[in-house]
Amino acid sequence: MKVDLSMTDVEVLETSPAMTIGSVERDCGLPKETLRVWERRYGFPNPLRDRNDERLYPAEQVATLRLLRRLVIAGHRPGQVVGLPDEELLVLLAASEASVAQTRDPEVELVLNLLRAHDAVGLRDGLSAMLLGAGLGTFASVTGPKLVAAIGHAWSRGELEIHQEHFFTEQFTTVLRSAINATQVAGLPRADPRVLFGTFPQEPHALGLIMAEAMFALEGCLVISLGVQTPIREIAAAARAHKAHILALSFSSIIPAAQATSGLVELRALLPEQVEIWAGGACAGLRPMPGFQVLNGLSDINPAVSDWRARKHRSGKI
Known part of the structure; x- marks a missing residue:
């Protein structure tokens, strides 16, 4: 359904450049779904709408979104900063950057x-x-x-x-x-578990995933990567096809915890009970629930793999 712009929107669009949601995603490094979640949950951003009811973001909102991404990267939770005036965001950002201006490496x-x-x-x-x-x-x-x-x-x-x-x-x-x-391929002995790596469609960041993959490989696991932004049903299908014991999923700080959790619950329902789901990354507020566990850092991988092998050994499945 086409929606006519209000006079206010027309005036804004005539006097200030506006960006589509795809352009904002590329410019700010914030996934489209994150922008929609923030809009729904916090009331910001507050995009205009064109005649086809598509979101358009005025330049001043894009500038604020750039500040918000910088703060999220610095460790602030979206619920603490989204919606604050730019002046307060700049104060928080200055404090965050001062705390990391340490000795040169x-x-x-x-x-x-x-x-x-x-x-x-x-x-x-x-x-x-x-x-x-x-x-x-x-x-x-x-x-x-x-x-x-x-x-x-x-x-x-x-x-x-x-x-x-x-x-x-x-x-x-x-x-x-x-x-x-x-x-x-170096002739090192490989042993279970077989670990499949991926991210949900809203997660474009791969560095956390590949760093975790390296740690699993050093534990002698067979590692299989799907890369980033794989549909949830396809992740489940790949787990079955590769006979994976563990699905390892990465979530960055720009993914809302509730969104990550809902996706994990959906994925859990698509998998056999014996396939474990391990989640990790910088997503603030992500907590373990029945059906999946959360690794708080790369250092958790070694003990988690050792525990998996011990459990399977006791059950006679390894």
Whole structure:
């Protein structure tokens, strides 16, 4: 059904540029579903509507959404910041950035400089050298999160563009994927569990997922990745096809906990009881429930795998 614009909307659209929801998603790095959830739950953003009832976001709302993403990356929960005036958001952001303006880390400085120089070969070589020096486990669980946090903060300060953040993601993923594949074909003994990795359709971020995959690979698990943004029913179908023992799912800080939980409940209903669901990531407020467990960090993977194997050994299934 077509909906005519009100005079107020017409006047705003004539005097100020407006962006579609897809453009806002690309500009701000906030998934469309997150924008809709915030609109419904917190009353912001408050988009205009075009003649086809499609959302249009005025420039001032887009600017506020950029601030909100920076604060969410810094660790603030959406319920604490969405809806606050820009002046308060800027105060919170200044405090958050001051708390991370600590001593300079040479690895962080190297990566940031290479990103600023748009040096693809240098960045790939630098990351490869870090991996060789630290080993896969430390690179995935310590170096990776450190670099991801630093790049997020640099973006939030306006020192990097989103395309540079994406550039880092691709280079880091390439280096880490090569190392994971090497562990799978190096003749090392593989043992259950078989672990399938993925994210829900609303989750475009892959770094947390691949860092977790590296840690599972080091535990001798057979790891199988679906990548990001897979429909829930397709995740369930893949789990059956690959005879997965565990589904490992990652949720970033921009995904509302209620949305993640509802998806996990839906997925649980589609799976055989023996397939376990393990969720993790930076999604604030995600809590374990009957049918799935939550890992609070990469360091939880080793004991969780050991516990899984002990349970299966006691039951005679391993």
